Amino acid sequence: MKLLPCLALSVLAASHIFADENRQLDAHEHGVGQLDIAFEGQRIAMELHAPGADIVGFEYVAESAEDRAAVDAAVATLARPLDLFVLADAAGCSVVQASAELESEAGHGDHHEDHGDEHEEGKHDQGDHVAHESDGDHTEFHAEYLLNCADPSAVAVITFAYFDVFPNALEVEVQVISDTGATSFEVERDAPVLDLRGMF
Amino acid sequence: MILRLASGSLFARALTVGMTVLAVSLSVALFLGVEKVRTGAKASFADTISGTDLIIGARSGSVQLLLYSVFRIGNATNNLTWESYQDIAARPEVDWIVPISLGDSHRQFRVMGTTPAFFDRYRYRSGQPLAMRDGATMSDLFDTVIGADVAATLGYDVGAPIVVAHGLASFSEHEDQPFRVSGILEKTGTPVDRTVIISLEAIEAIHVDWQSGAQIPGQSTPVDVIRQMKLEPQAITAALIGVKSRLQVFGLQRSINEYPQEPLLAILPGVALQELWQIVGIAETALIGVSAMVVVTALIGMMATIFSSLNERRREMAIFRAMGARPRVILGLLVLEAVLMAAIGAALGLALLYIGLLIGQPFVDRAFGLWLPIQAPTLREVWVVLGVVAAGAVVSIAPALRAYRMSLADGMMVRI
Numbered sequence: 066m067k068l069l070p071c072l073a074l075s076v077l078a079a080s081h082i083f084a085d086e087n088r089q090l091d092a093h094e095h096g097v098g099q100l101d102i103a104f105e106g107q108r109i110a111m112e113l114h115a116p117g118a119d120i121v122g123f124e125y126v127a128e129s130a131e132d133r134a135a136v137d138a139a140v141a142t143l144a145r146p147l148d149l150f151v152l153a154d155a156a157g158c159s160v161v162q163a164s165a166e167l168e169s170e171a172g173h174g175d176h177h178e179d180h181g182d183e184h185e186e187g188k189h190d191q192g193d194h195v196a197h198e199s200d201g202d203h204t205e206f207h208a209e210y211l212l213n214c215a216d217p218s219a220v221a222v223i224t225f226a227y228f229d230v231f232p233n234a235l236e237v238e239v240q241v242i243s244d245t246g247a248t249s250f251e252v253e254r255d256a257p258v259l260d261l262r263g264m265f
Numbered sequence: 266m267i268l269r270l271a272s273g274s275l276f277a278r279a280l281t282v283g284m285t286v287l288a289v290s291l292s293v294a295l296f297l298g299v300e301k302v303r304t305g306a307k308a309s310f311a312d313t314i315s316g317t318d319l320i321i322g323a324r325s326g327s328v329q330l331l332l333y334s335v336f337r338i339g340n341a342t343n344n345l346t347w348e349s350y351q352d353i354a355a356r357p358e359v360d361w362i363v364p365i366s367l368g369d370s371h372r373q374f375r376v377m378g379t380t381p382a383f384f385d386r387y388r389y390r391s392g393q394p395l396a397m398r399d400g401a402t403m404s405d406l407f408d409t410v411i412g413a414d415v416a417a418t419l420g421y422d423v424g425a426p427i428v429v430a431h432g433l434a435s436f437s438e439h440e441d442q443p444f445r446v447s448g449i450l451e452k453t454g455t456p457v458d459r460t461v462i463i464s465l466e467a468i469e470a471i472h473v474d475w476q477s478g479a480q481i482p483g484q485s486t487p488v489d490v491i492r493q494m495k496l497e498p499q500a501i502t503a504a505l506i507g508v509k510s511r512l513q514v515f516g517l518q519r520s521i522n523e524y525p526q527e528p529l530l531a532i533l534p535g536v537a538l539q540e541l542w543q544i545v546g547i548a549e550t551a552l553i554g555v556s557a558m559v560v561v562t563a564l565i566g567m568m569a570t571i572f573s574s575l576n577e578r579r580r581e582m583a584i585f586r587a588m589g590a591r592p593r594v595i596l597g598l599l600v601l602e603a604v605l606m607a608a609i610g611a612a613l614g615l616a617l618l619y620i621g622l623l624i625g626q627p628f629v630d631r632a633f634g635l636w637l638p639i640q641a642p643t644l645r646e647v648w649v650v651l652g653v654v655a656a657g658a659v660v661s662i663a664p665a666l667r668a669y670r671m672s673l674a675d676g677m678m679v680r681i
Contacts (some may be wrong), residue, residue: 089528101515110512112519211512240536242514246315247535 095119096235098227100150102251104243104264109158109212109220111146117167117204119234124204126169133249139206140165142230146210157215165208176218218265225257267594271601274581278574282606285567289610292563293653294617295647296556301622303549309541310336313455314534316388316487318514321345321353321521322503324528328544330552331537334365334503334515337375337456341367344500349527353504356520358513361386364501366468370430374415378468378501384410386507389455399423400448403464406492409444410462413452414631421446427461429471442471442488456634466496506531560653564660567606571599571664575671582672595672600658608655611650615642 098115117124120139125131143149143165152158214220228234239250243264252259275282314335322330323343327399332338354362363386366378384395384402402410409427419426427444444463452458470491508514514533521531582595622639629635642650 089523089525091523103512103514105511108512110515112515209456240533241517241533242318242511242533246316247514247533249533249536 076158081135082222091235093204093205096233096236100237100239102239102241103218104220104241107214107217108161109210109214109217111150111210112210113143113149113206113208113210114208115231115234115237117206120206120231122233124202126204136167139231140167143208146208149225149227149230151226152212152214152220155220156217156219158217158220159214160210161213162211163208164210165206167204168207169204175194221260221265223259223261225252225259228254228257239247267598267601271598271605274598275602275605281570281574285501285570286606286613288563288566289560289607289657290613290617291318292556293614293650294531294621295609296553296643296657297614297618297649299556300503300622300646300649301361301618301637302635303552306635306636309454309636310614311538312390314387314389315391315393316386316507317534318508318511319506319518319521319531320503320534320537321529324530327530327532327537328533330503330530331534331541332369334505335456335534337367337377337460338670341502343528344502345529346500347498348353349529350501350504351523352526353506353521353524353529356517358508358510358517360507360509362464362507363387363505364498365503365505366465366498366500367502369468369471371427371461372419372494373417374412374418374461376429376463376468378463378465378498378670380465383505386505388456389453389457393453395453395457396451398449398451400446403447403462403467404424405445405447405465406467406470406496407442407444407488408447408464409467410448410450410461411446412450412458412462414458415461416446416449416519418670421449423449424448429461429463431472442491454630458558465498465501469496470494479656481662502625534579560656563610564607564653566654567603567657568664569658571603571661572601572667575664575668578668581673582668586672592669592672596665596669599668603661603665607654610657611653613622615646615650 093116095116095118098119100114101110101112103110120143121127121132121135123132123139126134144161144163146160147158150172225237229239235254237252239252239259241248241250241261241264243261245264247265250259320330320334322334323341323345325342329339329342333341350362350364353359361382363379365383367375369376381402387395389395394602397410398413400410402408411421411427415421421447425446427446429442430445444467450457473486473491473494506517508517518531518533521529552678585595585598586592622637626637626639629637
């Protein structure tokens with residue numbers, strides 16, 4: 066089975082730091098990214114959310130020159146969608162718009178621990194699997210793409226070079242919406258191919 | 266020639282052969298029936314909602330939200346405040362939004378409060394809109410539109426009075442505000458058939474004198490006064506949303522899921538359905554497994570009867586040999602007999618299935634709201650039938666080989 070990544074639940078963190086009325090955090094699972102794909106006419110919109118741990122291997126605020134360079138390089142890589150998600154040439158797709166950024170989960174940058182090393186160890190003790198309360202020091206990469214394709218129906222299969230580029234990524238949960246409705250897929254490192262036949 | 270021999274031999278042993286064929290046919294009918302129910306259930310679930318991009322409700326699970334908002338199975342954990350609803354309705358991405366308010370009932374049927382837009386926007390079976398069989402949509406505050414099953418079960422016609430009960434299984438009824446049936450919907454094969462639809466304002470109207478789930482004693486606001494009141498709901502159960510551009514669906518979904526003022530959940534119906542299949546999938550596989558085992562058992566039973574028939578047919582085989590039949594012919598004869606039995610069994614199974622469907626279809630539809638279509642066998646079913654025939658040939662090889670060897674060794678005389 067796949068390595069169970071450390072799961073940080075969206076707990077209503079009972080931390081005194083939050084004095085606000087609204088306390089909520091997104092689910093955050095290391096190793097698992099989310100990709101949403103919407104087809105409409107000749108346009109394809111894609112949105113990727115991936116944990117910092119998957120993309121650069123750490124989630125603390127990059128302070129050293131080395132870490133900053135890693136984040137910059139990752140953002141630059143994420144801004145080239147066709148290198149990450151390879152579409153068939155027959156579809157004739159070109160990027161209209163692409164943006165990528167690093168966003169902190171709740172913006173509590175001053176209260177962070179080094180989770181990065183802990184998550185990267187291949188073998189965890191049982192105790193490490195405990196869903197630990199997050200103080201919001203998880204970071205996420207977020208990228209949005211808009212593609213224009215001459216023949217979107219030729220996009221039958223998408224190959225995820227994403228897994229080759231980011232060795233810490235294990236899985237991407239994909240949601241697709243097209244004329245035929247919405248559906249979801251899981252693309253894993255072992256079989257990095259998304260089969261969209263039947264969606265057109 | 267050999268075919269005539271085989272069929273003649275089968276006829277000669279009509280009783281045992283008949284029982285074997287019956288076992289095979291029942292197992293085939295069961296297997297295909299399970300398959301039909303499985304695909305029928307899946308299709309009828311998938312056909313229930315179409316054209317809706319997002320469903321929103323209180324934050325719970327996506328499957329739960331789908332089940333209570335669309336299929337009226339289970340209950341909402343929380344309501345969705347009217348303020349949040351209006352906030353979301355005002356967003357630029359939203360093309361249309363239809364609120365749904367559940368919680369009351371009429372007899373065994375659920376009452377749903379909504380806006381007239383529901384009749385335009387709700388789509389089922391790949392984009393089919395709702396149609397009126399009789400009457401019109403609500404024009405008065407105390408008008409109601411009922412689904413086809415409600416009308417059929419309770420024998421209502423347009424104009425019939427209806428009293429809505431508070432809650433789902435309660436004896437307290439909203440007696441002071443009776444409704445009138447203004448329209449009856451065409452049968453859809455969806456939960457809409459079993460729903461009493463009233464306007465959102467009417468839901469508020471019947472709860473005017475109610476507090477904390479009970480009627481305030483002695484208080485009964487006259488209907489005329491209620492009509493004058495501003496009947497704006499405090500909360501609704503869920504809402505269906507259509508977006509202007511499909512490209513914005515995910516952005517809207519994410520922003521609703523991260524809505525800071527209230528914990529909300531937005532789901533894509535198709536994705537939630539798929540999650541539901543993943544849960545149901547295990548039980549499905551188990552069902553298929555069990556019914557496949559029944560087919561295997563029937564085929565092994567056939568093998569056993571062929572084996573036991575070998576002894577009594579020793580003399581017959583020996584006569585064939587004496588008449589010049591090669592041992593290969595003996596082998597072929599037995600395999601052919603088995604194939605014939607399996608084929609008749611499978612064909613009979615198919616016939617049983619369709620007879621069962623013809624008889625059971627209205628009942629299953631009434632009892633479970635599950636429409637099992639009667640169609641020509643699918644390719645998959647044809648393969649199953651062919652597979653059973655092939656498996657019949659395979660299991661007969663063991664007894665046929667035994668007969669082949671015996672026919673080489675045996676003489677005309679049967680030693681007792």
